Amino acid sequence: MSEYAQYYEAFCQGYWANENADHCRCHGGGWALSEVDTWHRCPIHGHGVPHPEDRDNELAFEDWAKANPAEHALLLAEAEATAQARLVEVEAWAFRNDDDVPF
Numbered sequence: 379m380s381e382y383a384q385y386y387e388a389f390c391q392g393y394w395a396n397e398n399a400d401h402c403r404c405h406g407g408g409w410a411l412s413e414v415d416t417w418h419r420c421p422i423h424g425h426g427v428p429h430p431e432d433r434d435n436e437l438a439f440e441d442w443a444k445a446n447p448a449e450h451a452l453l454l455a456e457a458e459a460t461a462q463a464r465l466v467e468v469e470a471w472a473f474r475n476d477d478d479v480p481f
């Protein structure tokens with residue numbers, strides 16, 4: 379096993395967690411970044427805390443949406459149209475496959 383793998387495995391065990399957030403590797407944020415750039419949920423502070431990269435994506439998207447309202451509206455309309463198209467498709471399929479329709 380390489381040194382990195384050993385380090386990674388040890389990090390996964392959460393040995394770095396500490397009841398005191400000031401001394402915990404996650405600093406109370408719920409997630410700790412290891413030296414090999416992997417995120418690990420804190421066994422003490424990490425319950426129900428979303429993954430930091432998900433949170434970053436979410437925030438990045440919100441920032442982008444605020445900075446680009448026209449493009450955001452387009453993206454929304456597109457998503458909506460796709461959802462609508464899918465709904466129509468599903469309804470058509472259900473109608474064709476439903477022998478109990480009384481007309």
Ligand SMILES: [Zn+2]
Pocket residue numbers: 395396399402403404405406407408420421422423424
């Ligand atoms: Zn912690």
